[in-house]
Amino acid sequence: MAKITMREAISQALTEEMDRDPAVFIIGEEVGVWGGTYAVTKGFYDKYGPERIKDTPIAENAIIGAAIGAAMVGQRPIAELMTINFAFSAMDYVVNQAPKLHYMFGGQFMVPLVIRAVGGGGRQLGATHSQTPDAIFAHFPGLKVVSPGTPEDAKGLLKSAIRSNDPILFIEHATMYQIRGDVPDEEYLIPIGKSKVQREGKDVTIVTYCKGLELSMKAADELSNAGIEVEIVDLRTLRPLDMEPVLESFKKTNRAVVVEEGWKSYGVGSEIVSRIYEEAFDYVDAPILRVTQKEVPLPYNRTLEQAALPQVPDIVAAVKEVLK
């Protein structure tokens, strides 16, 4: 085991897969000479050259569209969206083309495409650059949506995503590149579509993913000091959604809080809560609560932005509430 950062973990997954399979290449804005906006592909341009590290014009439709085309003829492109907010500039390709092509043509085409996109708020980038719109993408059958919360998961899931024959949106969080975690020394893969218990506990189940995991782990420490043991289930993949560990945990605790960075209305939590009510209604001892971003476009001002984002004390309060 080695302790590495999220950035290093993602970087390693990319290089390992590029070294393994010559069909893998990277396409996106500032991925090459610049070294990646978040420095994930730093040094790649010198190592792999411009054919495999393709700096593009600012043209999100062309980036995702061309990646889809290249994937259809057997390459394995990794398209990078500088931020997930720019997925909206390529929305047709992300949700209306990539996820449809295999099905609509009776399985003739495969789209082995990974779209890496950086999301999340907290960096004072203003309303158009700070979103956590993961739920929107998870709405579409045909697209897989992965969003890891630890370096270990990021590396293993990204490697699986690159080897997958389906289009996968891989969502990273802009404020998590520096977090550290243990990663196995030997090669490993983590299957897409498997949730994981990241912390065991008996009192309340927290269901979360990505940034929500980081916050929930902190809340769990605090709650533990107060004698409350939460169990944290990390979804890791939003679609296909693996409810098994969630339900198993819930049947034990009978109480749950869902933590996500996106908005509450029509969000990930909406899905999780309905599924618990549908599949484990007899086990419900208290209303299930959601900790989310406030229903506002994110402001630039730091104090207001932080007030709009879900915070550790919000999680602590929600857990105590469901225990009442």
Next chain:
Amino acid sequence: MKKEQQLDLYYQMVLIRRVEERGAELYQAGKIGGFMHLYIGQEAVSTGLIAAREPRDRVITAYRDHGVALNCGLSANEVMAELLGKATGMSKGKGGSMHMASVEKNFWGGHAIVGGHLPIAAGLATGDQYAKNDNVTICMFGDGATNIGYFHEALNLAKTWKLRVLWVCENNVYGMGTSVERASAVKEIRQKAEGYEMKNSRIGGMDVTKVYEAAKEAIDYVRKNSDPYFLEVDTYRFRGHSMGDPERYRKQEEVKKWEESDPIGIFRKHLLEKKAATAKALDEIEARVEEEVNKAVEFAEASPEPAMEDLFNEIYAE
């Protein structure tokens, strides 16, 4: 141009420079956050351009907008306050560096999605066409923005509908770290306008008087003919793309070379040579700017943070 106006342009350019230099310091000190893109080096473009408009002509630009905001008549106080995220900023601290605007000054924003404001500019002009007035919309954007679909859709619409838009491409050689050469199929960006049979020209952007003259002519043309015009302006940003740019894509010699044609230096020399101003008069302007910027920083620092309930205000108009 009258002497007073020339001095005013000098004042505006120095004001932009000093507001941004102080802004950069405040950013380093952690008082400004988010993305901040400096206009230093490009001051002559928006200064000359906006001086050539009538007040009823609209201006819209991208996120590199501090200079444009000041040229449109927003005060250094408001600009600085917005940078610091204060309630007294023109966007009440909700927008920050990239999102300055003023309806009163006919400045329709600072927009942060590359190319995204071009169709909106066509829309401003569509609104004016519908209202049967002859306002011109001046839409500024970078070289990089001409590679995204929005640009092409907007230009085509403007030409087809004969919209009164002056498209101004600030060709500062790079879109982030990608040079025009590496990102654009045509080396002269104005050729893209040719593709839409749009009248166009390419000018140097370091001499404010030249920008002013070209803009005057272009705005006149657009107004009289109800026909869009495309102006490519060569310029250069002396600083990184935004704060914290590793600048691996260009050599310092290249920056140095461009700095020799500093638009403020060029204009100062021009004013002295043409005897439009004495060195003393120009120094006085600089001293006045210094004081104004000091006051703006004080004003911004002393201004209140937006109130917490502001978080929920203005999500909808009603």
